[in-house]
Amino acid sequence: MEKLFHPEKVAVIGVSPSPENLGRNIVWNLIRFGFQGEVICYGRRPGHIYGHRIHNELQHLPPDIDVAVILLPAPRVIEVVEVLSRRGTQRFIIETGGFSEHGEEGERMEKALRELAHKRKLRIVGPNCIGVTDRASGLVTSFMPLDPSKIHHGSVAVIAQSGGVGLSYVNLLCEEGLGISKFVSMGNKLILNEADFLHHLEKDPNTQMVLLYLEGISNGRAFYQALKGISKPVVVHKANVTEASAQIARFHTAAMATREEILTGAIVQAGKIRVVNNNQALAAVKALHLPPLKGNNLAIVSRSGGEAVLAADAAGNMGFQLPPYPQPFLDFVQSLFRAGVIRPTNPLDLGDLFDIVKYTEIIEEIVREEIFHGVVFLIQLFDREWELVEYIMKRTREICQTYQKPISLFLGGDLQKVMGAKALGIYPVFNSPHEAVEAMGFLLTPPRLPKTPWN
Amino acid sequence: MEKLFHPEKVAVIGVSPSPENLGRNIVWNLIRFGFQGEVICYGRRPGHIYGHRIHNELQHLPPDIDVAVILLPAPRVIEVVEVLSRRGTQRFIIETGGFSEHGEEGERMEKALRELAHKRKLRIVGPNCIGVTDRASGLVTSFMPLDPSKIHHGSVAVIAQSGGVGLSYVNLLCEEGLGISKFVSMGNKLILNEADFLHHLEKDPNTQMVLLYLEGISNGRAFYQALKGISKPVVVHKANVTEASAQIARFHTAAMATREEILTGAIVQAGKIRVVNNNQALAAVKALHLPPLKGNNLAIVSRSGGEAVLAADAAGNMGFQLPPYPQPFLDFVQSLFRAGVIRPTNPLDLGDLFDIVKYTEIIEEIVREEIFHGVVFLIQLFDREWELVEYIMKRTREICQTYQKPISLFLGGDLQKVMGAKALGIYPVFNSPHEAVEAMGFLLTPPRLPKTPWN
Numbered sequence: 077m078e079k080l081f082h083p084e085k086v087a088v089i090g091v092s093p094s095p096e097n098l099g100r101n102i103v104w105n106l107i108r109f110g111f112q113g114e115v116i117c118y119g120r121r122p123g124h125i126y127g128h129r130i131h132n133e134l135q136h137l138p139p140d141i142d143v144a145v146i147l148l149p150a151p152r153v154i155e156v157v158e159v160l161s162r163r164g165t166q167r168f169i170i171e172t173g174g175f176s177e178h179g180e181e182g183e184r185m186e187k188a189l190r191e192l193a194h195k196r197k198l199r200i201v202g203p204n205c206i207g208v209t210d211r212a213s214g215l216v217t218s219f220m221p222l223d224p225s226k227i228h229h230g231s232v233a234v235i236a237q238s239g240g241v242g243l244s245y246v247n248l249l250c251e252e253g254l255g256i257s258k259f260v261s262m263g264n265k266l267i268l269n270e271a272d273f274l275h276h277l278e279k280d281p282n283t284q285m286v287l288l289y290l291e292g293i294s295n296g297r298a299f300y301q302a303l304k305g306i307s308k309p310v311v312v313h314k315a316n317v318t319e320a321s322a323q324i325a326r327f328h329t330a331a332m333a334t335r336e337e338i339l340t341g342a343i344v345q346a347g348k349i350r351v352v353n354n355n356q357a358l359a360a361v362k363a364l365h366l367p368p369l370k371g372n373n374l375a376i377v378s379r380s381g382g383e384a385v386l387a388a389d390a391a392g393n394m395g396f397q398l399p400p401y402p403q404p405f406l407d408f409v410q411s412l413f414r415a416g417v418i419r420p421t422n423p424l425d426l427g428d429l430f431d432i433v434k435y436t437e438i439i440e441e442i443v444r445e446e447i448f449h450g451v452v453f454l455i456q457l458f459d460r461e462w463e464l465v466e467y468i469m470k471r472t473r474e475i476c477q478t479y480q481k482p483i484s485l486f487l488g489g490d491l492q493k494v495m496g497a498k499a500l501g502i503y504p505v506f507n508s509p510h511e512a513v514e515a516m517g518f519l520l521t522p523p524r525l526p527k528t529p530w531n
Numbered sequence: 532m533e534k535l536f537h538p539e540k541v542a543v544i545g546v547s548p549s550p551e552n553l554g555r556n557i558v559w560n561l562i563r564f565g566f567q568g569e570v571i572c573y574g575r576r577p578g579h580i581y582g583h584r585i586h587n588e589l590q591h592l593p594p595d596i597d598v599a600v601i602l603l604p605a606p607r608v609i610e611v612v613e614v615l616s617r618r619g620t621q622r623f624i625i626e627t628g629g630f631s632e633h634g635e636e637g638e639r640m641e642k643a644l645r646e647l648a649h650k651r652k653l654r655i656v657g658p659n660c661i662g663v664t665d666r667a668s669g670l671v672t673s674f675m676p677l678d679p680s681k682i683h684h685g686s687v688a689v690i691a692q693s694g695g696v697g698l699s700y701v702n703l704l705c706e707e708g709l710g711i712s713k714f715v716s717m718g719n720k721l722i723l724n725e726a727d728f729l730h731h732l733e734k735d736p737n738t739q740m741v742l743l744y745l746e747g748i749s750n751g752r753a754f755y756q757a758l759k760g761i762s763k764p765v766v767v768h769k770a771n772v773t774e775a776s777a778q779i780a781r782f783h784t785a786a787m788a789t790r791e792e793i794l795t796g797a798i799v800q801a802g803k804i805r806v807v808n809n810n811q812a813l814a815a816v817k818a819l820h821l822p823p824l825k826g827n828n829l830a831i832v833s834r835s836g837g838e839a840v841l842a843a844d845a846a847g848n849m850g851f852q853l854p855p856y857p858q859p860f861l862d863f864v865q866s867l868f869r870a871g872v873i874r875p876t877n878p879l880d881l882g883d884l885f886d887i888v889k890y891t892e893i894i895e896e897i898v899r900e901e902i903f904h905g906v907v908f909l910i911q912l913f914d915r916e917w918e919l920v921e922y923i924m925k926r927t928r929e930i931c932q933t934y935q936k937p938i939s940l941f942l943g944g945d946l947q948k949v950m951g952a953k954a955l956g957i958y959p960v961f962n963s964p965h966e967a968v969e970a971m972g973f974l975l976t977p978p979r980l981p982k983t984p985w986n
Contacts, residue, residue, distance in 0.1 A: 096885075173882070173883065177874075178874070220913045220914075221913055221914040222913075223914070223945065226945055226947075236837070237837065238835060238836055238837020238838075238840070239835070239837070240834070240835020240836065240837045240838050240882075240911055240943070241835065241837035241838060241840075241841065242837070243911070243943075243944075244835075244838070244911070244943050244944075247943075247944065247945060247946055248946070251946045251947075289837070291837065291840055315837070315840050315841050315844050316840050316844065317844050317847075318843065318844050318846075318847025318848060319847060320843040320844065320846050320847035320851075320853050321840045321841075321843035321844045321847060323876055324836065324839050324840055324843050324876050324877075324878045324880065325836075325840045325843075327836070327874045327876055327880065328836030328837065328839065328840060328880060329836065329837070331840075353841075353963070353965050354841075354963050354965075355810070355963070378695075379695065380693060380694070380695020380696065380699075381693055381695065381779065381780075381782070381783030381784065382691070382692065382693020382694070382695045382696035382697070382744070382746065382770070382783065382784070383693070383695050383696060383699070384779050384783065385693070385696075385746055385770050385771050385776045385779055385780045385783060385786075386696065386770050386776075386808075386809075388773065388775040388776035388779050388780075389770050389771065389772050389773050389775065389776045391773075391775050392772075392773025392774060392775035392776060393773060396775075398775050419632075419633070419782045421778055421779050421782055422779075423779045425779065425782065425783060427628070427695075428628070430551075456695055456698070456699070458675045458676055458677075459675075459676040459678070488695070488698075488699050488702075489698075489699075489702065490678065490681055490702060491702055491703070491706045491950075492681075492706075495946075508808070508809050508810065510808050510809075
């Protein structure tokens with residue numbers, strides 16, 4: 077399995093010099109992402125691509141290929157797997173669509189492929205996928221061109237049944253300043269499935285948590301065992317939950333319908349988190365970068381009174397308590413205010429205090445108070461105050477780490493500046509006051525989610 | 532009321548040359564936003580600010596001031612209003628906090644101010660607000676510096692009880708490529724409230740729709756009449772719905788608690804839309820740029836099969852129908868595919884078709900089909916395909932306008948590119964497949980919302 081992500085020799089099968097050829101994008105991605113091993117190209121038509129000769133005979137390929145990436149018409153795939161596996165290749169990434177998701181003929185081909193795989197003990201990703209993106213080894217096999225300047229190193233592994241949804245998660249995680257360790261698009265999951273990748277990720281030193289997008293579960297028992305077996309946090313976004321989606325999901329990645337309540341129960345039982353849409357998934361992954369929330373009492377600190385109201389509404393709806401601030405703390409805050417009068421409420425409204433650096437002092441004082449288990453910190457910045465954003469994020473991270481209590485941070489103001497702050501990758505930033513509160517639910521044991529029609 | 536937004540002479544009361552003075556930011560905003568009238572500065576200390584002399588005697592100010600913007604300590608406000616109103620000024624924007632939101636003494640001062648206002652028939656915005664931002668006249672009275680390059684002309688008026696939440700909406704609308712016509716921060720709503728501004732906006736030629744953020748309703752009957760009276764779409768985000776928020780809201784903008792079910796009923800009865808958070812509010816405002824949805828049947832067209840699954844789940848949960856595509860349409864699509872085989876499902880998965888321009892031809896063919904009342908169009912773009920995004924948005928807008936059916940567009944891929952596409956201001960772009968589906972609910976009569984704990 078390790079070699080699947082860090083191969084020395086990769087063959088790309090289905091390359092041609094034609095500008096419309098999709099296989100060439102795989103080669104291009106390997107080059108752009110700085111893949112360290114050797115790339116070997118195969119296709120029917122002779123020629124060169126990015127300085128690589130295109131081999132036209134499978135027999136002429138070197139025998140010690142670690143991973144073969146295949147993008148050929150479906151009927152030709154099995155023959156290639158047969159020849160290459162006979163010559164020693166054990167790992168395949170089959171990107172070709174048109175298998176079981178495509179009807180009876182495709183199902184027949186997939187069945188034959190499965191039999192061959194079992195006979196030769198092959199590890200196959202796909203078919204009907206965009207394969208692997210490993211930021212550490214530079215193995216990037218998508219047949220859509222990806223941009224290395226946009227896909228950052230990070231500690232989150234994305235394992236997705238759909239390439240499109242998976243890529244969308246990769247983009248979103250990178251924009252949030254988190255980045256990815258690896259991304260696997262599993263497609264029809266002929267051989268390798270979510271359980272196999274979870275097993276592998278437990279040992280992956282680059283991965284600290286997993287975001288899983290599924291449209292169907294390959295093997296319920298194996299999945300549950302894998303979820304229980306992995307010590308890292310796992311966020312599961314399982315879609316395909318309505319009749320309307322069942323047909324398209326079957327056609328798309330040959331996913332079967334699941335008993336949703338049982339699945340949710342199993343995920344919670346395994347100590348993991350189920351979410352129902354991409355907003356929740358991102359909020360959960362960001363939250364899980366913070367320490368656990370060891371009780372129900374939150375402090376909310378806001379520069380805008382209105383955002384304090386929004387956060388308090390979210391806290392009420394999530395079942396969190398907002399205990400009053402202890403008097404010594406209020407005395408401390410009082411000494412910082414210019415008018416010398418603060419309203420002693422939780423949420424605390426910092427509207428009259430224009431010294432941004434003092435905000436982090438206030439946060440640290442709150443975190444020291446035993447009664448509070450976590451802090452929601454909402455701050456809008458204007459104009460030159462943005463020069464302090466790096467300081468704010470670093471201090472918040474330090475306080476969080478020192479006291480091991482979660483502080484969920486929302487930054488308001490010019491969105492380009494917010495995105496710039498996220499890109500610094502210092503500390504997770506939530507996108508609205510209500511998201512900053514709801515995020516705290518993911519840090520409880522067991523996790524608590526905002527109610528939606530799906531949960 | 533017209534003069535409140537388009538004054539010829541504005542006095543800023545509470546300006547000093549000190550760099551910590553907040554009143555100077557009001558003058559700076561007026562200059563940066565190109566306010567066309569005359570600005571007169573008043574403060575206790577002599578000096579100059581941005582080339583304007585600071586007057587030190589109220590008696591020396593010209594008598595024909597249209598709007599006085601006041602940012603002085605609360606106890607000094609009434610005296611200034613008294614003097615200026617005696618000299619003929621009828622419109623005041625009082626930004627000072629420390630009135631009824633601040634306790635008994637503040638309540639007493641606010642009462643005196645109300646009596647004076649009634650006696651002299653004054654129109655007052657605030658107190659405890661950041662006043663008016665009018666993109667047409669350049670009247671921008673926020674005491675926080677705003678950036679004109681980030682606040683674009685548009686047709687949405689934002690009326691908000693909280694300045695912070697209002698500004699956050701202004702930023703978000705501008706990032707969505709929609710822009711604003713005007714923004715009013717109403718604060719404690721001593722005299723002018725949501726009903727007054729709705730009346731005014733009905734006649735405002737720059738405003739096509741209204742986004743209202745409220746923490747309390749000043750006068751239920753007047754509000755209902757105003758909602759019924761305005762022919763433009765209104766999206767109401769009423770917060771302060773839990774016990775946890777009631778206390779802070781009272782302290783923040785002196786908002787009173789409301790019977791939420793009655794309020795929701797009244798809003799629906801008036802043909803307007805109530806939302807429960809900022810994501811919904813933005814989705815609603817974007818949706819309302821599209822034609823109404825005249826039935827329950829949607830077509831979903833997606834480049835990613837996974838995003839088609841997400842959209843189908845959202846459609847199922849929203850109660851939309853996804854009827855099968857008529858055969859002649861499928862024959863047409865079939866002719867475009869390279870392999871010549873498509874899966875005849877709704878959602879339609881365009882995964883095998885790599886000609887982006889053809890996507891809009893497919894959309895137009897669907898819109899022509901009587902059975903469909905609206906189309907959800909989900910498209911991920913890669914690399915150089917982004918060069919076509921302007922074409923896609925323009926064609927989608929044309930088709931929408933020609934056939935008067937809504938097409939909700941989701942763009943996936945590199946988020947910087949997505950934001951660039953939004954900034955073109957050609958067509959609204961939704962942020963996820965599920966948002967693109969949920970948006971359709973706002974276009975039904977009566978509107979249909981995704982279920983949350985709040986509705």
